[in-house]
Amino acid sequence: MTIEPVAELGSVGAKPPFRGRYLGGSTTVNGGYFIRARREDFDRWAAAGNPAWAYERMLPFLRAMETDLGFGAGDVHGADGPVLVRRGELEHPAAAAFAAAAQELGFPHEPDKNAQSTPGFGPVPSNTVDGVRLNTGVSYLRAALDRPNLTVVGNSPVIRVVITDGRATGVLVDHGGRHTVVDAGEVVLCAGSFVTPHLLQLSGIGPRADLERLGLPVLKDSFSVGARFSDHPQVLLEWAPRRDLGEPTDSWLGGCLHLSSSDGPHPGDLENLQSLAPMAALAGGTVTVPGAPLAFLVSAQTPRRTGSLRLRSADPATAPRIDYGYLQAPEDRRSLREVVRTTAELTATRAFHEVSRALLGPDPATLADDRALDVWIAGRLGTAHHTCGTAPMGPADDPGTAVDQYGRVHGIAGLRVADTSILPDAPLRGPAATAVLTGELVAHAVRHDLR
Template identity: 70%
Template sequence: MASRLRRDVLVAETTDRTSADVIVVGAGASGAALAARLSEDAGRTVLLVEAGPFPRRLRDFALELLDARLIPGAQPDHRAVQRYAAHLTPERPYTVVRGRHLGGSTTVNGGYFVRARRADFDRWAAAGNPAWTYDRMLPWLRALETDLDHGADDLHGGCGPVLVRRASLAHPAAVAFRDAADHLGHPLEPDKNDQAPPGFGPVPCNAVDGVRLNTGLTYALSALGRPNLTALGDCPVSRIVIRNGRATGVAVRQNGQETVFCGGEIVLCAGSLVTPQLLQLSGIGPRADLERLGIPVAVDAPAVGTRFSDHPQLVLEWSPRRELGAPHGSWLGGCLHLSSSDGTHPGDLEILQSLVPLAGLVGGTTTVPGAPLPFLVSVQSPGRTGRLSLRSADPATPPRIEYGYLASPKDRRRLREAVRATAELITTPAFDEISHGLLQPGPDVLNCDHALDGWINRNIGTAHHTCGTAPMGPDTANAVVDQYGRVHGVHGLRVADTSILPTAPLRGPAATAVLIGEVIAHAMRAELP
């Protein structure tokens, strides 16, 4: 395989030779899982191409990429991160990040590994994707994990690649959070992966004994010894080659030159920002946008990038009365899910505790003497307000990314409710013992809707949970792929990452991203219609 590939990379685009039966673009949460599973079939050759570095051994990973007490994605200009300019609202410019390294964002994120809710799966299934009901997905959720807390049972897996353990609640700040939630009458939710009513509990993580176990470690490295799998790092794809309605290869930029790898089937796993960019650069997208940039239209796909979803997030910091010590094992403390007042999506507000100061997360250290500790406060109701479009036909030009946050009164109301719920926690006796109180917003702002809306507008951030830039469904006006990732109108091309989720789930999407790789690999291996 390797020697055949080296010959093929030099051939012209008109070649009929094949580099691999399947080319997987992106070795992140979905792509590493999908490539590993596909290569279990010895008769199928797989080429996995990753835009960033592709270390071949555990010891080749930078230490901060393994330390579960840190979030490399929060560190400015980290070499494993790709940064994108965006607007969260028309007045709020922001920088969003994605992993650009083996393991993708699972290498640089917080290690949060919480399953989507039953309501999420059933909502996606109702959009014309019947394979995606919770009951049909549960076997795959179990198969991808080894739950070190629960072991194998009807809900949890005992022999999958991803090791899952819940974060400890022993830190003094986590104890205070638990007691504050109890004081305010919030129920306990000891296992956030079992679909129980939302409440307070520990966070399931793909981190064990302080090590963040990204999908490069859990899937890709163990598969590299297979002769039918070839992996290339530092190999960004610039477009998909499409001939006569079929995807036949991918063009990559190496050493300033374009090279084409030919494949029998192409699977885009480049993530929810790069995948829609590649589709549009390849002529798959809204016709008017493509024609404006002079890109030949292969398929008029109006849903590419036009209505994505994500979770708006705010950081609320409180000041400890004394040094509480560094966390052990993970930066994460407890997590409270509660429902906004409209009650349409139970558990749609998330209050996630960091045991590391924000200055530490940004600076790559677990302690910062005298620094406040943050809560990450998100509204996770499903909504589709974002738009991703091309600025240029040049692959080196980043896309335009507009989140459309705070556009409706209910968006603003839910965020006000989440902020006030967090502030209320910090006023309880449990927090009073260890905290001087919330830094901001102050009481005058908290008690005035108009003032609080202004504070939210100035401080709004995002949870980096983008989904739906190439949504699945049967209707080509509103969907880009079918329920198994096949791109409508192009043979031999699939998408397998969170781009295909019609809406972001009510929980962070990392576990669902791995699930997508597993499910679409199975569909390909079983040749599901």
């Protein structure tokens, strides 16, 4: 799957339609889904030369950054952190029917998806409380606005990092049409997994051949920047309600089922996320659309690095070329077939039949034929927007890495990355909570000069 170049996508000089150009980044525009990575994700990243990322070492950060309104303080959860986390009650008729259907098919109950228990069905941990999205701008920055060492400047897209004699000394920004250098003792990029590698490449940090082709200086030949990123392929399955089921009360999210592919090495690598609002409503900024179908968003979440991001121009306003590389391997296609077929089984249960007239596709003949189902899926394939690994972390002597475990860019002093660009691959859950965790760890490393 390739995204053809458009000015809005991933550009530092334009306004992307679906990335978070706000205080709080993409926690301002995402689904409010705040699920931790799995223990095996952390331990896999640690084994790749990043020991600070082992689960037991990250758990104190996970606890400290949250106030869990359901489970409170304990060995797993915190009660004093900046991010409020709650779970829906699954009282909406569609959510209750999904819960009953999952039970009818024998899936485990998973009441706390942040507790590393057996994958199954349960409510979605969310940073939306009482219908209000508490993004990181609200959770973190609002409490810090009076600090004398904090200045927030908007409408100033970064053009490149200023690097002098191998050290980052600031950033060049476009402020009101004028190019201005903002000096800094240390620069931390947290523009997200598309814009951060784009900025690194524009600043002379990236694959030598690509930089030289566009006439950019090569300050650090870093093959791994943008070379092989990871994301989750997603497909939308809609179903027709039997009657008006009412509006969701405080979140568009219903239940979430994690199940395991038949031959995958990662338990819970398939996800079925329920929407209680029609897709047409979400796209239009409303709550309901009379007569519109409801949906499941299903995805294969096995960590795979199949995507690439490459510069097309030295002009910062020209977006890079993004190729997700989805479904190239037979096991990837098989995984999506499995989660689509399981969703069809769920909607056919007695429990779900109480609220649903029918799944609107694929039809039974397509479901029964692997090749036909592959074609159906390919025609509806999308992304979960879970991009990771465009500047992956690891030891400096590993050419497949761009930064160390604390986000420090290899070969360039005074420059760090603090977003999901540094994760070696996408976790088995959506990465919003892990993105916040990355910021916590990098901030801790800066304060304590960890190396």
